[in-house]
Amino acid sequence: MDAASEGVAGPALAEGAADVGGRVRELRERRGMSLSELARRAAVGKATLSGLEAGTRNPTLDTLQAVAAALELPLTALLSPPPATLSGAAVQIQLLRVFDDGPVTYELYRMRVPTGLAQRSSAHQVGVTEHVTVFSGVLETGPVDDPLRAGPGEYVEWAADVPHTYAAPGPDDVLASLLIRYPRVAR
Missing domain, CATH: 1.10.260.40 (lambda repressor-like DNA-binding domains)
Structure with a gap:
């Protein structure tokens, strides 16, 4: 995003x-x-x-x-x-927890994507991954060039250091969890 x-x-x-x-x-x-x-x-x-x-x-x-x-x-x-709560063009996320685990930080969000909406997100920094578990609706997400599709009970992940997308093409809003994994950059 x-x-x-x-x-x-x-x-x-x-x-x-x-x-x-x-x-x-x-x-x-x-x-x-x-x-x-x-x-x-x-x-x-x-x-x-x-x-x-x-x-x-x-x-x-x-x-x-x-x-x-x-x-x-x-x-x-x-x-x-x-x-x-944070909102983008299509994605609404609610922060649930931030986890610092040594060289990695995780952000856990509750995510909603209203039906019929789409959002294109530019790349995160190198090494960031996104992990989504869908609870309801159908989500198209992942790399813009090769999006993934997940329905209720399904999980998808991708390297988020490329442009990626979120869309709810079905008749129902998508409700899901989003976990973003950030490697800590050595300075």
């Missing part, structure tokens, strides 16, 4: 995380990265990023994922405290 979405993305921060801009600025500066460099790496407009840092723009989930990938961090590292 990242920068390039099909459709119109709503605000990412449905609840909480009021100081995401300050957190992004702090993490960017800690890495010695200019605003222009982060905007380039995240493929986000410099004005958008500046507005995010200044607190004058409410970022989409797609923008937050792109910035997190450019900073080589899990999404939740940008959100202090993490909000209860």
Whole structure:
């Protein structure tokens, strides 16, 4: 779930995380990265990023994922405290738990994809994988060039360091769990 979405993305921060801009600025500066460099790496407009840092723009989930990938961090590292719900063009996720396990961080989400909607997400940083268990509906997800299909009770996983997609082509909304695995980058 990242920068390039099909459709119109709503605000990412449905609840909480009021100081995401300050957190992004702090993490960017800690890495010695200019605003222009982060905007380039995240493929986000410099004005958008500046507005995010200044607190004058409410970022989409797609923008937050792109910035997190450019900073080589899990999404939740940008959100202090993490909000209860994030929304993209098609995907709505609710953070359930963050697990730090040595060299790996896991984020566990409850996910909903309304029927008939699709979202294209840009690549996460190298080594990130996504794991989805579908509880209801039919989900098309995974690499844009080779999407996977899963129905109730089925599990799919893929390397999320390539553009990937989420779609609910069937008659029912998709309800699923999403586990994102981020390897910790040595600095």
